[in-house]
Amino acid sequence: MSLNEEKNLRELQQLLKNAIPPLEDTTPRRDLWPAVQNRIATPLIHVPWWDWALLAAAALMFFLFPGMIPTLLYHL
């Protein structure tokens, strides 16, 4: 990097820092531990693998036989 480029970069950095000063020491305003415990206690919504397999099979069917889509929609 040339001296001029280095100088331009420093100027840009100073401009950014004047607009957005670096953060000084900051701490959370509330106790986060209860929220972490709640988050851990909340069960994940688990989708069984066979549901994904069924979805993939349906997507493949529609891709291979797009003519099925209007027929299916008609019967829904």
Add this chain to the structure above:
Amino acid sequence: MELLQRFTEGDPEAFASLFQQYHRDVYRWIARIVRDPAAAEDLTVETFWRIHRSHARFAAQRNFPAWARRIATNAAIDHLRRTRHEVPLPDNLSASTRPDSIVTTETRRAIHSAIAALPPRLRVVTLLAFIEEEPYSQIADSLGISENAVKVRVFRAVRLLRKKLQQAGVHA
């Protein structure tokens, strides 16, 4: 037994102890990226949930703070991606972070918009490298990339920022 070993085995007390020891550092790191106290708090919770979920994958001889920082950075980037087109770069963290009065409101707004318009991956390196002056090695570690890759991202971010600022009439 060592704290980290107990954590990998799923000991809730070890996890609570690690939370008490490191949650402020994780919060500070996230706040430097998202610059929004409420979001930083939520993302700290999200980070420790991800840490808890991945406890079995953590090797006890690894550096826990560095691992936690990487998970926190990923959570912060996910947040930036979700909120990219929302309010640009809040800076209401504390009274001590008031912007410099020599910068006009218009210039400040242009700079905030230019940074907010950066892709999240470039926004993170801009904030950490330029504003917070974190070492490239630490930024690289937190993003899981090489130092050279960080330099490339900084270069790309500078090019985009200059372009945006020039469009807004700010000499940079």
